[in-house]
Amino acid sequence: MKRLGFLVLTILVLLTLKIRAEKSDDGHKLDFAVDIYSKHLWRGFVNGNAISIQPALEYSYSGFSTGAWAAASIDGSYYEFDLYTSYALGNFEVTLYDYFCPVKPLSDNEFFEIKKGKTKHTFDLNLEYSQPEIHPFAVLAATMIYGDDLNPDNGKSYYSTYIEPSYNTTFHTVDIQAFAGFTPFKSYYAGSAAFVNTGISVAREFKIYKSYSVGAKIKFAYNPYQNVGWINLGISL
Numbered sequence: 001m002k003r004l005g006f007l008v009l010t011i012l013v014l015l016t017l018k019i020r021a022e023k024s025d026d027g028h029k030l031d032f033a034v035d036i037y038s039k040h041l042w043r044g045f046v047n048g049n050a051i052s053i054q055p056a057l058e059y060s061y062s063g064f065s066t067g068a069w070a071a072a073s074i075d076g077s078y079y080e081f082d083l084y085t086s087y088a089l090g091n092f093e094v095t096l097y098d099y100f101c102p103v104k105p106l107s108d109n110e111f112f113e114i115k116k117g118k119t120k121h122t123f124d125l126n127l128e129y130s131q132p133e134i135h136p137f138a139v140l141a142a143t144m145i146y147g148d149d150l151n152p153d154n155g156k157s158y159y160s161t162y163i164e165p166s167y168n169t170t171f172h173t174v175d176i177q178a179f180a181g182f183t184p185f186k187s188y189y190a191g192s193a194a195f196v197n198t199g200i201s202v203a204r205e206f207k208i209y210k211s212y213s214v215g216a217k218i219k220f221a222y223n224p225y226q227n228v229g230w231i232n233l234g235i236s237l
Contacts, residue, residue: 142163
């Protein structure tokens with residue numbers, strides 16, 4: 001199993017080097033990257049029990065981008081596969097995510113099941129604002145608009161909403177972000193309005209070879225609603 005994991009990681013790194021080199025001069029861009037985190041954190045929750053390998057593939061052109069992202073815990077405790085499409089206009093970017101988080105074992109054709117009450121897909125509409133050339137503040141607002149986001153008491157959608165203001169700055173070569181995410185009402189995130197994801201992250205890139213760099217990141221996150229926190233380490237290949 002360890003040999004297989006090492007082989008997969010080696011292939012992903014080689015693909016990263018190859019695809020990142022294939023960028024055209026007419027604005028079209030195809031990018032492939034692999035992140036490795038000590039755990040998979042998302043909006044105040046931890047998914048899986050082990051190191052998470054997270055490959056991503058994205059095509060972008062003139063403000064438009066679309067891609068795929070996945071997460072897999074090396075012990076098999078968590079899998080996720082997401083598709084997304086986004087468009088950036090000025091200081092705003094709107095993104096529609098399709099989160100697919102299957103249960104184990106994965107049933108036949110489960111990926112293509114989109115019926116409410118049965119699907120393991122969740123469609124999440126995100127709106128982000130940032131204007132780093134003017135000020136360091138940014139904000140994300142996201143609402144789950146369809147899918148596996150149901151109130152177990154009545155079977156209706158929560159329309160779970162997550163809002164995250166953040167402060168972003170750079171000190172020398174280190175990128176720093178402080179964030180405080182909350183939900184404004186009872187939802188997937190909490191049983192009432194509450195802060196669910198607060199903390200700070202620090203990231204830096206290290207040049208390895210010519211134009212290729214490896215990113216390193218550490219995040220300190222705390223969920224006030226659940227009174228639990230984490231330290232997360234990651235590298236971006």
